[in-house]
Amino acid sequence: MMELPLQGIVVLEFSQYLSGPSAGLRLADLGARVIKIERPKVGDAGRKLAIKNLWVDDSSLLFNTINRNKESFTANLKDDHDRELVKKLITKADVLIHNFRPGVMQKTGLDYDSVKAINPRLIYAEISGYGKEGPWKSKPGQDLLLQSMTGLAYTTGNGSNGPVPFGIAIADILSGAQLVQGIIAALIRRQKKGVGALIEISLMESLMDFQFELLTTYYTNDQQPERSNSNNGHPLLGAPYGVYQTSDGYIALAMMDIPALANAISCKKLEGFSNEQAFARRDEIKAILAEHLPSQTTGYWLDHLQGGGLWAMEVFDWEQMMNHDAYKALQMEQPLTVAGKEIITTRCPIRINGERLYSEKPAPKLGEHNEKVVRELVSGE
Amino acid sequence: MNLLKDILVIDFSQFLSGPSAALRLADMGAQVIKIEKPVTGDICRQLYVSDVMIEGESTIFHAINRNKQSYTADLKDADDLAKVKQLLAKADVMMHNFRPGVMERIGLDYETVKSINPGIVYAEVSGYGTEGPWKDLPGQDLLLQAASGLTWLSNNNNESPTPMGVAVVDIMAGTHIAQGILAALYKKGINGEGALIQVSMFESILDFQFEVLTCYYNDGNQLPVRSAINSGHAYVAAPYGIYRTKDNYIALAMTNIILLAELLQCEPLKHFIDSNDWFDKRDEIKEMLARHLIKDTAGHWLTILEKADIWCAPVLDYDELVKEEGYRILNMEITVKTSNGLSVKTTRCPIRVDGRILTSAKGAPVLGEDNEAIEKRFGLAKELQPVIKS
Numbered sequence: 181m182m183e184l185p186l187q188g189i190v191v192l193e194f195s196q197y198l199s200g201p202s203a204g205l206r207l208a209d210l211g212a213r214v215i216k217i218e219r220p221k222v223g224d225a226g227r228k229l230a231i232k233n234l235w236v237d238d239s240s241l242l243f244n245t246i247n248r249n250k251e252s253f254t255a256n257l258k259d260d261h262d263r264e265l266v267k268k269l270i271t272k273a274d275v276l277i278h279n280f281r282p283g284v285m286q287k288t289g290l291d292y293d294s295v296k297a298i299n300p301r302l303i304y305a306e307i308s309g310y311g312k313e314g315p316w317k318s319k320p321g322q323d324l325l326l327q328s329m330t331g332l333a334y335t336t337g338n339g340s341n342g343p344v345p346f347g348i349a350i351a352d353i354l355s356g357a358q359l360v361q362g363i364i365a366a367l368i369r370r371q372k373k374g375v376g377a378l379i380e381i382s383l384m385e386s387l388m389d390f391q392f393e394l395l396t397t398y399y400t401n402d403q404q405p406e407r408s409n410s411n412n413g414h415p416l417l418g419a420p421y422g423v424y425q426t427s428d429g430y431i432a433l434a435m436m437d438i439p440a441l442a443n444a445i446s447c448k449k450l451e452g453f454s455n456e457q458a459f460a461r462r463d464e465i466k467a468i469l470a471e472h473l474p475s476q477t478t479g480y481w482l483d484h485l486q487g488g489g490l491w492a493m494e495v496f497d498w499e500q501m502m503n504h505d506a507y508k509a510l511q512m513e514q515p516l517t518v519a520g521k522e523i524i525t526t527r528c529p530i531r532i533n534g535e536r537l538y539s540e541k542p543a544p545k546l547g548e549h550n551e552k553v554v555r556e557l558v559s560g561e
Numbered sequence: 562m563n564l565l566k567d568i569l570v571i572d573f574s575q576f577l578s579g580p581s582a583a584l585r586l587a588d589m590g591a592q593v594i595k596i597e598k599p600v601t602g603d604i605c606r607q608l609y610v611s612d613v614m615i616e617g618e619s620t621i622f623h624a625i626n627r628n629k630q631s632y633t634a635d636l637k638d639a640d641d642l643a644k645v646k647q648l649l650a651k652a653d654v655m656m657h658n659f660r661p662g663v664m665e666r667i668g669l670d671y672e673t674v675k676s677i678n679p680g681i682v683y684a685e686v687s688g689y690g691t692e693g694p695w696k697d698l699p700g701q702d703l704l705l706q707a708a709s710g711l712t713w714l715s716n717n718n719n720e721s722p723t724p725m726g727v728a729v730v731d732i733m734a735g736t737h738i739a740q741g742i743l744a745a746l747y748k749k750g751i752n753g754e755g756a757l758i759q760v761s762m763f764e765s766i767l768d769f770q771f772e773v774l775t776c777y778y779n780d781g782n783q784l785p786v787r788s789a790i791n792s793g794h795a796y797v798a799a800p801y802g803i804y805r806t807k808d809n810y811i812a813l814a815m816t817n818i819i820l821l822a823e824l825l826q827c828e829p830l831k832h833f834i835d836s837n838d839w840f841d842k843r844d845e846i847k848e849m850l851a852r853h854l855i856k857d858t859a860g861h862w863l864t865i866l867e868k869a870d871i872w873c874a875p876v877l878d879y880d881e882l883v884k885e886e887g888y889r890i891l892n893m894e895i896t897v898k899t900s901n902g903l904s905v906k907t908t909r910c911p912i913r914v915d916g917r918i919l920t921s922a923k924g925a926p927v928l929g930e931d932n933e934a935i936e937k938r939f940g941l942a943k944e945l946q947p948v949i950k951s
Contacts, residue, residue, distance in 0.1 A: 335726030347714030509693025
């Protein structure tokens with residue numbers, strides 16, 4: 181096993197649920213030692229948040245997914261003794277991450293200015309919902325709510341649907357990923373200049389960045405992006421961009437030359453259309469395609485389209501995907517043993533020097549590493 | 562303030578995945594030089610969206626490529642290739658998102674570049690990885706959404722598979738490659754060694770689904786079922802979703818149904834005292850809620866719910882969003898200027914450093930506009946001179 185790039189970096193994670201912890205997970209997979217600082221008895225609220233009622237020991241499968249490859253240290257931040265211990269840990273740490281609402285860290289005396297005084301080289305990274313000022317600063321930073329408030333729900337689904345949210349926690353995941361970028365960039369500056377940094381991001385800013393293509397187009401033409409009436413794939417893109425039903429499933433068609441498409445699928449009705457009309461007349465073109473494509477199987481169309489170099493793909497569910505050699509070739513699955521049970525999750529998506537990054541270390545039990553952390557980082561053994 | 566000051570990035574990538582990563586590096590202080598094909602350049606320059614263009618180029622090209630320089634080189638021409646290699650000898654990072662094999666044919670594969678510059682961080686984004694039956698397929702966003710099961714997670718269950726309407730695969734892959742590049746640069750700062758960093762769009766979009774895929778791996782492989790109406794997340798109980806009211810839409814996240822029933826005075830909901838039913842009978846609950854919420858306005862409901870600290874929000878479109886004080890106070894909009902005097906309004910980097918937002922006034926480069934300055938600055942010569950690494 182190679183030496184991972186962030187080996188030697190100590191991260192204290194005062195975070196719950198997904199946004200902050202997903203950043204901690206990535207740093208851990210890149211080699212950092214990540215220690216979750218959790219409330220005694222209850223810990224990260226994510227421990228009790230299960231989906232489909234799936235549990236591994238007394239923490240949920242979801243918690244075990246997001247928090248593998250970390251350690252757990254319990255401390256009551258309202259207790260003087262515990263807080264002093266945490267401050268000692270902070271003097272030994274390289275990075276601190278939290279995702280509390282604005283003001284919470286101030287109350288415990290662990291805000292950036294206080295912490296900087298005891299460790300000026302610390303990278304202090306925080307995720308908020310809506311930033312630290314303005315009328316929304318105290319609103320709950322929850323993923324669906326952010327999707328709803330940033331216009332994102334009007335990008336997906338058809339024009340005939342109401343607003344359609346993304347079925348994945350995009351704001352949490354993206355803000356966590358971007359926080360990692362800021363943290364490592366700050367570590368690079370520290371290498372050269374010896375200074376720490378305050379890195380901040382909000383779910384709101386992350387989601388606006390996510391929509392930067394749409395927003396720039398909106399700022400330029402002052403028109404709301406419009407989803408197509410049917411088969412919408414992306415509100416800014418012309419026909420055929422979208423997903424279509426076939427006789428045995430669905431097929432995705434990306435951007436392509438309209439006459440070449442008409443020819444490849446032998447669609448007479450489409451023959452009169454030019455590429456210049458792909459956006460202006462996309463509803464018409466899509467309607468023609470939606471009527472034509474159910475006449476044959478996905479496989480039949482793919483042969484005709486991919487054979488001609490046109491951008492098309494079958495629409496898979498996970499079962500179909502996992503049975504395909506293309507999925508197997510990735511070796512994406514990461515087995516873990518937790519409480520005597522084997523569970524499977526996914527590994528880090530980044531490869532270094534040709535190697536995939538695996539880690540067998542499961543998520544920690546609450547307070548599992550209290551003694552070890554004190555011994556190694558506070559007592560200085 | 563510039564976290565990545567003095568970092569030189571040579572970027573051969575096109576469209577969105579690679580260039581979005583380079584944009585982030587540029588915003589954090591790196592110098593990014595796009596290497597583009599003469600005459601046409603990055604294909605994204607011609608990818609018009611919504612029939613909107615700026616100076617004959619697409620709006621999205623301007624959004625993705627601000628704060629960068631452009632150097633044109635014909636990589637099939639020996640003289641141009643020699644100059645590019647001299648540039649790579651001085652670079653900290655090289656990036657590309659060509660299909661597997663292309664860089665080998667050109668002679669800019671990792672082994673070759675490493676022999677010129679052993680300290681370089683060589684980063685590549687592919688569609689499906691460098692092996693397996695799909696490795697030569699185009700790495701295009703919608704197609705990856707389709708192949709990875711992602712389209713079965715959004716929208717209501719009676720709707721067709723529904724892609725996410727933003728290029729989420731490109732953006733996640735770009736985010737991941739930037740993470741890998743930065744981690745490798747950090748390590749290089751310790752031991753001076755470069756690295757090969759690889760990300761595929763396929764792995765990135767699986768990682769994006771890590772919570773729900775893990776559920777699928779461990780629940781006996783039960784495929785996700787979207788709720789019949791008001792679908793917000795296939796794995797989350799009622800009321801999670803967006804609801805129509807008398808005037809606008811509102812969003813409701815995870816909430817105690819009994820409490821919600823009381824606050825909204827929705828009698829039929831009060832029967833769902835068993836919290837297991839909030840998932841198992843979510844369609845029934847959502848239907849009752851939908852029928853109830855339509856009776857009054859969004860403002861009416863939100864006032865009641867916000868007071869009780871229930872997780873709720875209005876659903877805004879861009880016209881509504883940009884008028885809000887909560888939007889304006891973030892200062893997310895920036896105006897950049899291109900070398901030919903054109904102003905383009907776009908969004909800034911979302912990361913704040915030491916309490917300050919990161920902005921840059923530099924617009925996207927005109928194709929090849931920096932050739933002369935770059936050749937002069939780096940002393941690029943036609944014949945390949947012996948490269949001596951210091």
